[in-house]
Amino acid sequence: MNNPLIFGFALVAFDVAIWRCAIPKNEVARLLVRLCVYAALSSLLFNSGLSPFSKAPYADSKPLHVLGQVLEIIWWLMGARLLSLALDTLLLPKTWRRQRLFQDVFGALVFLAAVVAALGFVLELPVRGLVATSGALAIVLGLAIQSTLSDVFAGIVINTTEPYHIGNWVAIDGVEGKVLEMNWRATHLLTSQGNIVIVPNAVAAKAKITNSSRPPTLHGITILLEITPEARPGTVLAALEAALAGVRAVIADPAPYALVKRTSAISVTYEATAYVDDMSKKLAVTNELYDLCYRQLEAAGVALRPLGAGYAQPLAAAAPETDPRMHLLRRVEMFAALTQDELKRLAPLLSRRDYERGDTVVTPDKVLDQLTIVDSGVLSVVAEDASGPVEVTRLGPGDALGEAGLLAGMPARVTISALTASTVFQLNKDDLTPLLKDQPDVARLMCQMLSRRRDTLDKLGTPTPVAQSEQSVFQWLLDGMRKLHDLTF
Incomplete structure (x- = not known):
């Protein structure tokens, strides 16, 4: 060869x-x-x-x-x-x-x-x-193979115009999902249920396409609420704006807003819109916004109307509370174990305070000797980090603060200020002691809530001064509360 x-x-x-x-x-x-x-x-x-x-x-x-x-x-x-x-x-x-x-x-x-x-x-x-x-x-x-050729040429158009890329979250022909693959025949989408949906390119080229990944740092969230027409629109809009202000993940630009969407004989539909900078935050922020809207509307005395409810059948069928302080105590998580009679005994002991926007409610060096419960508005909780002030959370109707000083005599370690005009009710330490003696479950629940907040602050570099390293924060708080309130359980 x-x-x-x-x-x-x-x-x-x-x-x-x-x-x-x-x-x-x-x-x-x-x-x-x-x-x-x-x-x-x-x-x-x-x-x-x-x-x-x-x-x-x-x-x-x-x-x-x-x-x-x-x-x-x-x-x-x-x-x-x-x-x-x-x-x-x-x-x-x-x-x-x-x-x-x-x-x-x-x-x-x-x-x-x-x-x-x-x-x-x-x-x-x-x-x-x-x-x-x-x-x-x-x-x-x-x-x-006319249909196949149609997919091929439609695929060329899609790849040339680039309405979406691999990894984008899109809605094509009513199907919403993440783009996994784009080939000569079809686009493969991964839906939120974990299913693979194959959309032919010929269908995608003719369909209305919504790309939620563009722009990459701006994603809108919109919720619709049907409210009884008996509620004044100004009151409802103020409550919804307070709810939008209470979500920490919402970006300031573009600003969130609330508006009246449409009206009918049985309800008024309101729309609340906000924006986040990450697609992965949409689900959590949507759920949080629904919860805050419910709490702010409840604090304003506005009832949500379920679909199909008649004009003469408002949501709140039961007789309303004559004392708004009773209604507030029912919304506080730590008082869920209390009976009706115990709440009635506790309600008259609450005192009201009003704050304007920007007012300081708590300073880091202050040891609170009363429990503060938010009735309306939004409060911002800011802690000091190595890099400067960091907002830890925001408080809305039904949230409580001041457990640190009330239970263990600790300073607040945070600055709490009013983001909106707010109303709070306060319960003094001496008025709470009989309740803690009669209801050990409430005392433990308060310690659990405070220990969770302490964990958040510990991550920011301001550790809780636990006396013994092997002792849990919860047990340390429980022991401090027993000593401060002379409890025997």
């Missing part, structure tokens, strides 16, 4: 080894090595008379003639493959490469041209007749 054939097949084997072993690891470097191998193979073939543009020599030896033809056909196919790889690696944008549509379509066209060229130049077959026959066959196949 002549040396050109041996060296030619050796170069082909070397190229296959580079492809299979992915050496070198860098994609561009690997492509350059393969191009050098292809250049060496081309030089070998043209210098030895094995031109891919003519029939192979060795007419007197059929095995050598066949091997020469095989090597020339491989040259055409290698060139087609390297041309498609060069286009994909060096010219196409990264987003197009991830979608692979252009690479697949261009690769198919290049390989088809290489096959036709190999048949015409190497095997000397009648290419004109083959092309004419293949054209008629292509028409028949085109009619048979």
